[in-house]
Amino acid sequence: MADALLEIEGVSKRFGGVIASDAISLTVPKGELHAVIGPNGAGKTTLIAQLAGEITPNAGRIRFDGLDVTALPVDRRSQLGLARSFQITSLFLDFTALDNVALAVQAHAGHSFRFWRNARREPQLRDPARAALARVGLAGRADVIVSKLSHGEHRQLEIAMALATSPRMLLLDEPTAGMGPEESARMVKTLRELKGELTILLIEHDMEAVFALADRITVLVYGRIIASGAPEAIRANAEVREAYLGEQEAAHG
Amino acid sequence: MLYLLEQCLNGIQLGMLLFLLAAGLTLIFGIMDLVNLAHGSLYMLGAYFAATFAALTDSFLAAVGLGLLATLVAGMVLEVIAIRPLYGRDHLDHVLGTFGLLLFFNELVRLIWGPAGLTLSLPPEMLTAVQVLPGIYYPLYRLVIILATLAVALLLYALVMRTRIGMLIRAGASNREMAGALGVNIKLLYTLVFGLGAALAGFAGMMQAPLSFVQIGMGENILILAFVVIIIGGIGSIRGAFVAAIMVGIIDTIGRAFLPDLMRHFVSYSAGSSAGPALSSMLIYTLMAAVLVFRPEGLFPAAQR
Amino acid sequence: MSVPLTPRNALVAGVIGILALVPIYAAAGGNTFMISLFTRIVILAIAAVSLNLIMGFGGMVSFGHAAYLGIGGYAVGILAKEGVNSGFLQWPLAVAASALFAVTVGALSLRTRGVYFIMITLAFAQMVYYVAIGLDRYGGDDGMTIYKRSQFGGVIDLSNKTAFYYLCLALLLAAIYLVWRLVHSRFGMVIQGARSNERRMRAIGFPTYRYKLLCFVFAGMLCGLAGALLANHTDFISPALMHWTRSGDLIVMAVLGGMGTVFGPVIGALALLVLEEALSGITQYSQIILGPLFLLVVLFARGGIDGLLVGGRHG
Numbered sequence: 001m002a003d004a005l006l007e008i009e010g011v012s013k014r015f016g017g018v019i020a021s022d023a024i025s026l027t028v029p030k031g032e033l034h035a036v037i038g039p040n041g042a043g044k045t046t047l048i049a050q051l052a053g054e055i056t057p058n059a060g061r062i063r064f065d066g067l068d069v070t071a072l073p074v075d076r077r078s079q080l081g082l083a084r085s086f087q088i089t090s091l092f093l094d095f096t097a098l099d100n101v102a103l104a105v106q107a108h109a110g111h112s113f114r115f116w117r118n119a120r121r122e123p124q125l126r127d128p129a130r131a132a133l134a135r136v137g138l139a140g141r142a143d144v145i146v147s148k149l150s151h152g153e154h155r156q157l158e159i160a161m162a163l164a165t166s167p168r169m170l171l172l173d174e175p176t177a178g179m180g181p182e183e184s185a186r187m188v189k190t191l192r193e194l195k196g197e198l199t200i201l202l203i204e205h206d207m208e209a210v211f212a213l214a215d216r217i218t219v220l221v222y223g224r225i226i227a228s229g230a231p232e233a234i235r236a237n238a239e240v241r242e243a244y245l246g247e248q249e250a251a252h253g
Numbered sequence: 254m255l256y257l258l259e260q261c262l263n264g265i266q267l268g269m270l271l272f273l274l275a276a277g278l279t280l281i282f283g284i285m286d287l288v289n290l291a292h293g294s295l296y297m298l299g300a301y302f303a304a305t306f307a308a309l310t311d312s313f314l315a316a317v318g319l320g321l322l323a324t325l326v327a328g329m330v331l332e333v334i335a336i337r338p339l340y341g342r343d344h345l346d347h348v349l350g351t352f353g354l355l356l357f358f359n360e361l362v363r364l365i366w367g368p369a370g371l372t373l374s375l376p377p378e379m380l381t382a383v384q385v386l387p388g389i390y391y392p393l394y395r396l397v398i399i400l401a402t403l404a405v406a407l408l409l410y411a412l413v414m415r416t417r418i419g420m421l422i423r424a425g426a427s428n429r430e431m432a433g434a435l436g437v438n439i440k441l442l443y444t445l446v447f448g449l450g451a452a453l454a455g456f457a458g459m460m461q462a463p464l465s466f467v468q469i470g471m472g473e474n475i476l477i478l479a480f481v482v483i484i485i486g487g488i489g490s491i492r493g494a495f496v497a498a499i500m501v502g503i504i505d506t507i508g509r510a511f512l513p514d515l516m517r518h519f520v521s522y523s524a525g526s527s528a529g530p531a532l533s534s535m536l537i538y539t540l541m542a543a544v545l546v547f548r549p550e551g552l553f554p555a556a557q558r
Numbered sequence: 559m560s561v562p563l564t565p566r567n568a569l570v571a572g573v574i575g576i577l578a579l580v581p582i583y584a585a586a587g588g589n590t591f592m593i594s595l596f597t598r599i600v601i602l603a604i605a606a607v608s609l610n611l612i613m614g615f616g617g618m619v620s621f622g623h624a625a626y627l628g629i630g631g632y633a634v635g636i637l638a639k640e641g642v643n644s645g646f647l648q649w650p651l652a653v654a655a656s657a658l659f660a661v662t663v664g665a666l667s668l669r670t671r672g673v674y675f676i677m678i679t680l681a682f683a684q685m686v687y688y689v690a691i692g693l694d695r696y697g698g699d700d701g702m703t704i705y706k707r708s709q710f711g712g713v714i715d716l717s718n719k720t721a722f723y724y725l726c727l728a729l730l731l732a733a734i735y736l737v738w739r740l741v742h743s744r745f746g747m748v749i750q751g752a753r754s755n756e757r758r759m760r761a762i763g764f765p766t767y768r769y770k771l772l773c774f775v776f777a778g779m780l781c782g783l784a785g786a787l788l789a790n791h792t793d794f795i796s797p798a799l800m801h802w803t804r805s806g807d808l809i810v811m812a813v814l815g816g817m818g819t820v821f822g823p824v825i826g827a828l829a830l831l832v833l834e835e836a837l838s839g840i841t842q843y844s845q846i847i848l849g850p851l852f853l854l855v856v857l858f859a860r861g862g863i864d865g866l867l868v869g870g871r872h873g
Contacts, residue, residue: 052761054761073760075760075765075766076765078762083761086758086761090761091755092751092755095751099747103747103751103759104763106748107763107764112745112748112769113769114745115743115745115746117744118742119743119747122744125744161762165763282673288673288677344619344672344673345619348676348806349806349853350852350857352803352806352810353850353851353856357849359845360844360849473802474684477802480677480680481677483677484681528692530692531688531692534685534688534689534692538682538685541678542666542682545667545670545678546666549669550670
């Protein structure tokens with residue numbers, strides 16, 4: 001595929017006796033919003049961790065924009081434009097929101113062996129950081145210490161930080177986790193604005209959000225892909241309904 | 254050759270003492286996630302207790318028995334009063350708090366027993382040498398240390414692997430919340446484990462005491478050696494502590510005994526005399542560095558971490 | 559740039575004022591002991607400031623920082639013994655030797671984290687301690703007197719107590735300024751980010767290891783300079799310079815003053831050493847009070863003196 005941005009080929013990972021990823025193959029073309037869904041313990045977060053470089057797969061290859069990144073460490077992948085957000089919020093809690101995002105900007109503004117100028121007074125770091133905050137609706141909260149922000153604001157900040165690394169692809173691990181309906185709606189709005197502009201791999205439990213946003217959906221069960229396709233096809237897929245969607249609907253009903 | 258064998262045995266003997274300290278440290282770290290700099294103080298207290306009881310009872314065995322009991326109690330009291338509030342704090346807090354305790358114990362010992370130090374003498378029947386191999390004699394007491402410590406190591410192994418308390422210890426190590434939910438009294442368990450670690454350290458102190466001198470700060474240098482043992486063996490692993498302790502004991506002893514001479518032979522007499530002692534004291538740290546390069550988690554990384 | 563009058567700033571100004579006036583006060587009272595005590599305080603404050611750079615800002619708890627005091631001190635002492643008295647040679651070599659040691663220890667220990675890091679730094683410092691004991695030519699266990707202080711070709715005479723004190727004070731203030739610039743620079747943001755959340759730092763694209771290593775080396779160099787000063791101050795070097803309890807003392811100073819503030823360690827050094835001096839005047843068993851005091855600081859005043867002033871960062 002000529003315009004494939006992310007290509008996953010036969011990626012497998014086992015922890016002891018547990019198979020977390022079972023020969024996963026998946027291609028995400030440029031500009032697509034690709035959702036990965038599946039029940040708890042299906043290995044979704046393990047997959048993202050392997051894509052981001054925190055976990056090395058036992059087998060298989062990961063290619064980003066044609067480059068084999070399977071062996072690259074986390075920070076090198078980030079430099080290539082592969083940004084991730086964390087399912088469990090992972091921020092610099094004792095810094096302000098703006099500092100958090102400015103650090104992400106700084107990470108992609110050349111090396112940081114600069115010892116003299118006050119980084120908090122550098123417009124080339126602060127301005128893009130403010131812009132990223134504004135995009136996720138946190139412009140007014142820039143100077144608040146992060147530990148004082150609400151959970152929903154933390155999730156927005158996660159996205160802002162990923163954006164601030166000027167990525168080509170976002171790996172989002174349950175951006176709406178633990179959010180109320182209102183915050184959730186705002187996150188979906190943010191993601192919709194990003195869609196098309198960036199390639200996104202989205203892990204999400206909120207089926208409403210997934211079907212509203214995704215171009216394509218992959219269903220993961222016990223580390224294995226059981227279906228992959230357009231949202232309508234996934235919705236109609238009997239195996240998926242049985243393995244996953246069915247139980248969701250049953251739970252809702 | 255004779256000398257080499259003797260030094261090897263000395264090395265094993267030092268290694269066994271190191272193991273007693275390291276096992277307690279690593280147990281306490283593995284289960285309570287606590288870094289305890291005051292562990293060496295318990296080694297010192299053990300020696301002081303034993304020396305005091307020996308003077309009172311005139312019996313070496315009674316002194317060791319009573320000394321062990323006293324160190325166990327001291328360790329448990331210490332845990333309840335001063336260590337318990339440190340659980341769950343970060344490691345810097347542990348280091349600072351237990352550093353304060355160490356200074357406190359050094360001064361307390363000086364206040365109670367005076368600055369001069371004590372001696373713990375052996376019963377006469379221990380002062381002989383036994384024939385370990387045809388024509389090779391070795392001090393009986395050092396042999397007793399090796400055997401006694403080996404017995405303690407086996408007991409410890411059996412305790413952790415085979416008994417209910419050991420099961421609790423392992424449960425605590427892998428999942429403290431679950432152990433709490435299962436109705437295990439975590440507080441009591443922690444106090445017992447700390448007391449056990451204290452008794453192990455105290456035992457090492459009183460075993461060493463007849464070979465050297467009972468004095469203030471005697472536990473500090475050996476504590477740092479025990480840290481080296483843990484770094485090499487892997488934190489939280491009793492087996493790793495055992496293997497690494499023997500390694501460190503033998504390498505340190507052999508190095509000190511032979512390296513200066515070797516250097517005199519192969520480099521120059523003056524180089525051997527002046528740099529030999531300095532270099533031989535670097536040996537185990539070089540070993541530690543090598544382990545860190547190739548296996549940053551130690552030789553036997555504990556499975557659960 | 560105006561400086562607001564907060565309790566913290568008032569305290570900093572007050573401490574600098576006191577430090578600046580010490581020689582004048584001492585001269586007026588003919589009190590040479592006082593100037594000696596304060597020279598020591600100022601030198602150890604430099605060491606504590608350097609430790610605070612890696613520990614307070616970088617989250618790297620080094621329990622081997624006194625090793626650099628020893629390396630810096632021995633560099634001066636060994637060179638003096640071999641007939642090299644020029645400070646222009648001695649001091650840069652003291653700093654360079656410290657840098658070399660820091661690169662080695664840092665490269666190994668920064669691959670690990672948490673409690674491993676604490677124990678490894680402690681162990682390597684102990685190695686240097688034993689090496690010093692083994693150096694028979696340079697006094698071995700007993701140490702060695704330095705008969706001639708570092709010579710600076712007539713620029714400054716270090717055997718003049720007042721001149722030496724002011725030199726140390728100037729170096730302390732320079733060190734504080736440098737650290738202050740450093741922690742607010744891009745480099746400093748990386749260091750602080752790595753303390754706060756290293757995993758995230760790597761996820762946003764920072765290769766944190768090399769930044770932390772360089773920071774570790776900076777701190778070692780600064781402390782090596784303090785070691786060179788200390789050897790000149792006492793005219794003596796011995797393994798006791800780098801006894802591991804001194805590394806503990808440096809940690810106490812950094813924490814006592816308030817970690818993560820640039821000036822905190824100065825206040826910590828001042829508080830600890832003055833307290834030690836005062837206690838030793840009352841009882842010969844001063845550690846029996848100091849030891850539990852450290853524990854109490856850990857339990858109840860973790861923000862140190864600075865935390866008490868601004869109302870407790872750690873609650």
